[in-house]
Every structure is written in C-alpha cells, then in structure tokens.
Amino acid sequence: MENYDDFRIKPFIFHNKSFYVKHDELLDPFLSGNKYWKLHALIQMPKERYKQLFSYGGTQSNAMLSLAVLCHQKGWTFHYTCKPVPSHLKQQPSGNLSKALDLGMLLHEVSHDDYEHCVQRLREDYIGDAESLFVPQGGADPMAQLGVQKLADEIKQWQHTQYIERLNIVTPSGTGTTAYYLAQALPKCKILTTAVVGDKAYLQAQMEILGEIPSNISILEGTKKYQFAQLYPELLKVYDRLLDAGVTFDLIYGAVMWHVLLQHYDAVEGMILYVHSGGLMGNASMLDRYRHKGML
Numbered sequence: 001m002e003n004y005d006d007f008r009i010k011p012f013i014f015h016n017k018s019f020y021v022k023h024d025e026l027l028d029p030f031l032s033g034n035k036y037w038k039l040h041a042l043i044q045m046p047k048e049r050y051k052q053l054f055s056y057g058g059t060q061s062n063a064m065l066s067l068a069v070l071c072h073q074k075g076w077t078f079h080y081t082c083k084p085v086p087s088h089l090k091q092q093p094s095g096n097l098s099k100a101l102d103l104g105m106l107l108h109e110v111s112h113d114d115y116e117h118c119v120q121r122l123r124e125d126y127i128g129d130a131e132s133l134f135v136p137q138g139g140a141d142p143m144a145q146l147g148v149q150k151l152a153d154e155i156k157q158w159q160h161t162q163y164i165e166r167l168n169i170v171t172p173s174g175t176g177t178t179a180y181y182l183a184q185a186l187p188k189c190k191i192l193t194t195a196v197v198g199d200k201a202y203l204q205a206q207m208e209i210l211g212e213i214p215s216n217i218s219i220l221e222g223t224k225k226y227q228f229a230q231l232y233p234e235l236l237k238v239y240d241r242l243l244d245a246g247v248t249f250d251l252i253y254g255a256v257m258w259h260v261l262l263q264h265y266d267a268v269e270g271m272i273l274y275v276h277s278g279g280l281m282g283n284a285s286m287l288d289r290y291r292h293k294g295m296l
C-alpha cells in the first residue's frame with residue numbers, strides 16, 4: 001500500500017472530476033467496508049461473552065458473510081434464518097453462501113409464510129438471553145453506532161488536517177444504518193447516499209427505525225430505479241470505468257452509488273469523500289451472472 005494519506009484516504013479522479021476515496025475495503029478481505037465498522041463492537045468483544053449468534057436475511061448478503069467470519073473467529077455458533085433457497089443454489093452453493101457455510105454457518109430455511117413469524121420469535125427468544133446475541137438483518141442495530149462513530153472520528157481528523165471546510169460524504173445504503181450514524185456523528189458534513197435495496201421511501205422507513213432522520217442526510221435518486229442485485233449494462237460499465245480509473249468497487253452497491261452520484265455531481269458544493277463500503281467478495285458471483293447472461 002503506497003501513497004495513502006492517513007486513514008486510507010486517497011485522491012481519485014473519475015470522469016475528469018475529483019474525489020477522495022476512503023479505502024475501507026482494505027481493512028479486511030471479508031470483514032471489510034462498512035461491515036467492519038457496523039460490527040466493530042462485536043469484533044472487540046471477548047470470545048467468552050457469547051456462545052451463539054442469530055441473524056436472518058438474504059443468502060448472498062454481505063452482512064451474512066461478515067457475521068459468519070466473525071463467529072468463526074470467535075468460536076460462536078452462527079444460526080442464520082432465510083427464506084427457501086433456490087434448488088440450484090442448494091445443490092451447488094456459490095459466492096457468499098458457500099463461504100459462509102464453509103465457515104460453519106447453520107442455515108435454517110423457513111417458508112415464505114412463516115418467515116416473518118420465525119424472525120419475530122427469534123428476536124423475542126434471544127434478546128436478553130445471556131449467551132446469545134440477536135443481530136437484525138444487515139446489522140441494522142444501535143450496536144453499529146459505536147463503530148460508525150470511530151469511522152466518523154477518522155473522517156473528522158482527516159478533514160481537519162486537510163483544512164476542508166465543506167465536506168460531502170458519499171456512501172451507498174442498504175438498511176441506511178451506516179449513513180444514519182455517520183450523519184449523526186458528523187453534523188457539519190453532508191451525507192449523500194442512495195437507496196440500493198428498495199426505493200427512497202423504503203430507505204427512509206428503515207432509517208426511522210433507528211430514530212429521527214438527521215437533516216444532513218440527502219437521499220439521491222437517479223433517473224432510473226435499479227432492482228436490487230440485478231444485472232444492468234450501465235452498472236457494469238460504471239464498474240469497469242471505476243476499475244480503469246484504478247479502484248475496484250462492488251457491483252451491487254458501489255456501482256449504483258457512483259452512477260447516481262455522477263448524475264448529481266454538478267449540484268454538489270464542496271469536496272466529496274466517497275467511503276468505500278467494501279463488498280468486493282461478492283463481485284465474483286456477480287461477474288459470473290453477467291457472463292452467464294452474455295453481457296460480459
């Protein structure tokens with residue numbers, strides 16, 4: 001790693017526009033990007049604190065794989081509840097699912113009809129249980145605040161040493177947990193994000209679970225809405241262009257965020273710092289899908 005300023009922040013020129021990128025994808029190959037910060041409180045926790053961890057959500061989720069890595073490191077049993085897994089994936093697990101299973105994750109499939117009920121039961125059964133920990137989907141938990149505060153502290157120190165007055169911090173949102181706690185911790189900065197999982201209303205509803213939405217968050221929308229984790233030629237193109245410019249971003253969150261950010265670039269006042277949210281371990285299976293569709 002050469003030419004990095006403090007806190008992995010480096011200038012980045014893209015489409016003849018200038019940015020800074022905070023390279024948190026380099027923190028750890030699996031526990032990388034914002035999952036490192038969101039799970040920071042757990043990473044710091046002594047092994048003896050818990051015996052098992054329960055979570056739920058999609059079977060290719062980055063949060064799932066990060067939790068699997070964490071539990072493997074701590075020696076905790078990892079129980080993960082999901083909706084029915086497609087048969088081809090069950091016969092031949094790939095991507096994040098196969099890595100998480102290799103790390104010992106116990107997958108509990110439940111029917112679509114039972115899913116919400118099962119998740120609610122887990123929540124009730126294990127919140128307050130001394131040996132077990134329940135982590136909501138995507139790590140959308142107040143526990144994330146502690147780690148994201150550390151991320152904010154790094155940004156604040158860097159901003160100070162660079163004498164930057166107006167700083168815009170860009171990062172893509174799933175549950176919005178990272179953007180939410182960043183905005184809370186950095187009231188003088190503007191947080192620009194976009195809804196990658198659902199639409200803007202869905203993201204706002206997700207953030208409202210955490211509390212009142214800070215006024216310094218802007219949820220940017222593009223001219224077109226992309227379905228989560230689906231294949232689009234323009235997203236592949238942004239990913240390729242970013243790669244040509246020297247940085248690998250993830251094809252699900254990063255590609256959408258950059259695509260939307262470029263549409264809003266001229267209206268942004270001040271410096272832009274893009275916080276890399278990680279997720280690179282999911283690129284192999286996304287690229288396989290693009291190849292399979294003949295788009296690559």
Ligand SMILES: *Cc1c(COP(=O)(O)O)cnc(C)c1O
Nearest residue numbers: 062173174175176178253277279
């Ligand atoms: C999980 C994830 C996000 C979304 O983070 P939230 O805090 O849920 O909004 C963004 N980018 C990548 C690469 C992720 O893995």
